[in-house]
Amino acid sequence: MSRRSPGTPPSVQPLGRSRWLTVHGVMTYLFLYLPIVILVIFSFNVSRYVGVWRGFTLQWYRALFANEAIGAALRNSLIVAAASAFIATVLGTMVAIGLERYRFRLRAFVDALLYLPIIIPDIAMAVMLLLFFVLSRISLGLWTIIIAHVAFNISYVALVVRARLAYFDVSLEEAAQDLYADEWQTFRRVTLPLLMPGIIGGALLAFTLSLDDFVITFFVAGPGATTLPLRVYSMIKLGVTPEINALSALMLVISIVLVLASTLLAERRVG
Amino acid sequence: MAFHLRRDTARLLALISPSLTWLVVFFLLPLLIVFAISFGQRGPYGGIRWDLTLANYARLLDPLYLRIFARTLAISLATTGISLLIGYPMAFFIATRPRRWRNGLLILLTIPFWTNFLVRTYAWLLILRDNGLINLFWTGAVHTTIQQLAAWFPLPWWDELLRATAEPLRLFGTDGAVILGLVYGWLPDMVLPCYAAVERLDPRLVEAAQDLYANRVRAFWRVVFPLTRSGIIVGSILVFVPCVGAYVTPDLLGGARTMMIGNVIYSQFMMVRDYPFGSALSFVLMALMLMGTMIYFRLGAEEERRLA
Incomplete structure (x- = not known):
């Protein structure tokens, strides 16, 4: 004992x-x-x-930076991640506010619809979107990747922003209104700044998820719309060039630095 | 907060309709399309014939596909079990460290989790494949050591060892490699909920059990385990669900003999181009997943009621 x-x-x-x-x-x-x-x-x-x-x-790193295909893939990845994170952050924040601040008949339905993209396996979502694009004759390209990424990122952004809204002190808004702020001023000067950490957190999460996504992108990417994970995958599949080690190491170090930075930022905001 | 609850329909619509539209058009509609197509048939040239047939679902009962479903479930269960064996004690390890270390240890746990899944899987490929790190050691250093030992002390069993170490170990392309890759990928999902449960545990309850002469084993099974069960369940589902839908890990670390449902769906869509059958497979996969998640939410609600 x-x-x-x-x-x-x-x-x-x-x-x-x-x-x-x-x-x-x-x-x-x-x-x-x-x-x-x-x-x-x-x-x-x-x-x-x-x-x-x-x-x-350092020869593999030199080869990597000289490799134009990888540069193009990185550019595509950044475009997709920035665009999808931006759209998803705006839409996701709006729907989060709507769901937390209003009671309405379709609420349970919207709630469930927001959870589904998180729960559903990547491969199923990839298949669904591919069939949808093929049947509606939308040609595959960067746009289809962005559409697909927004479809899962809205849910993650809404999740993060709703968590922030749940701990929101409404008396601060009431105080603003007591001081004769109109509703828009209250929103701009009180609500939005208080929600900002949640919104930024959601945007960062969306950006990371988009940058990392392989399976869904793999299905809905058109020819020429190669993102970095797609490039990495084909390099792994095609065989041994140590350039892929260098690329992987770089991606690894960058994501570790990003995670550490965002954690430190978050702790600072709390403290 | 009365003034927020005002039924301001126009504003509410403005807030939710963009997301709602996006999700209905680019999620719900595709979901319904997959469901509809799963009752169709493959037309000539890989097209879709819109029949109303259960043939695709009947085909799932073919032993070939039943075996793949069974293997997928077995691999996912093994992954969940191993993650639990590693992750549950890990939750106690972190929870018993000094308070100021705990956050750091948790962050340390999740950092690999945030790096690209392909890259993490590739790291294991470098270690496990035939000319990978383990096998270079096995056919190199281990082999030469045995050669030298055999030269110094001639004993009968060296021959067999020499033959074994002359060839690389078959690690890559096995179920074990896939399970290893999956455990590596999802372990933090097991530790975090377990840790949350262990952290909440009131140490006085354990002391009370010991004061009542329960030994360590008894105190664990009668007090600690029931009180942390919620974490175990949540963690198990968080690991099990993505394993069932795995595609990348079996594709990179497994071989042709370690196909999981995800790989079959991939080949139906990208190689065979049998969209209806691929849709039926995806739909069954989603149904399995939703069942798991529903259990998760129900247990979560029960647990909350119990704690409240």
């Missing part, structure tokens, strides 16, 4: 602070990070093969 020594704060004892738990924790973090670290290390390897270290080189 484990007894905690006086002075230590109460904690969940039965699995306790046992050494095994610590070993398990460290091993799990190793499991999560080792593959990533290996990928980054070997992106600087002279040899084409992972596992045989033949010396340090």
